[in-house]
Amino acid sequence: MIKKLLLFLTAVAVILSFCSCGQTMGKSLPTGKRDVLVVYFSRTGNTADTAKIIADYTQADIFTFSRQEPYPENLEECVAEASREMQNNIIPEITDQVKNIEKYNVIFLCYPIWLNSMPMPVITFMTENNLSDKYIIPVATHSGSGFGDSIQKIQKYAGNAKIMDGLSILNGNNQGLEDKLKEYRF
Ligand SMILES: Cc1cc2nc3c(=O)[nH]c(=O)nc-3n(C[C@H](O)[C@H](O)[C@H](O)COP(=O)(O)O)c2cc1C
Secondary structure, eight states: OHHHHHHHHHHHHHHHHHOOSSOOOOSOOOSSOOOEEEEEOOSSSHHHHHHHHHHHHHTOEEEEOOBSSOOOSSHHHHHHHHHHHHHTTOOOOBSOOOSOGGGOSEEEEEEEOBTTBOOHHHHHHHHHSOOTTOEEEEEEEESSOTTTTHHHHHHHHSTTOEEOOOEEEETTOOTTHHHHHHTTTO
16 A cells, blocks of 8 residues: 555656646856846836846846737726736737847846736747747736746746746835845846
């Protein structure tokens, strides 16, 4: 009986070790030359504030985009629109393109959590840009959900990017953010 149980537990451990369910690569970015880009999508400013602090501290370039057709200002309407878009897997047009994405090897990808996931325009960004081999640091602002399933979305849409442990920022509270950035050797 115990033997069977051990066999079962070993099988579960092996399956889990092959499954990339939200697995990330820690915080130790390599120390060589870094060309850093902070990318953000923000509807009401929380993510923008966080992204600007990160860009200042890491001396990075910064890039933002919105959905081509702006989301409703009314929160309920926005939730309904975001939900419709996600359920139908609509990849919407976005407003801007990064120039020279190939120049960067580290990308902070900053977004708000929507419906326990990421806004669809962030998926547009990932599908329009070749992020393979770049280090991506996910940065999510939210009101309690943490990352939701956004890390899995990055794993799905960011090619062979190296996805580092991310930063989860509750209610736009950026206190101590610089200390957290030091953990990535900035
Ligand atoms: C459409 C929509 C859906 C949201 N869904 C969630 C959610 O599932 N979990 C959560 O913690 N916060 C949720 N929020 C709150 C935002 O993630 C949070 O306020 C975020 O900091 C907003 O960032 P921004 O000011 O950059 O747009 C949602 C907000 C909107 C507009």
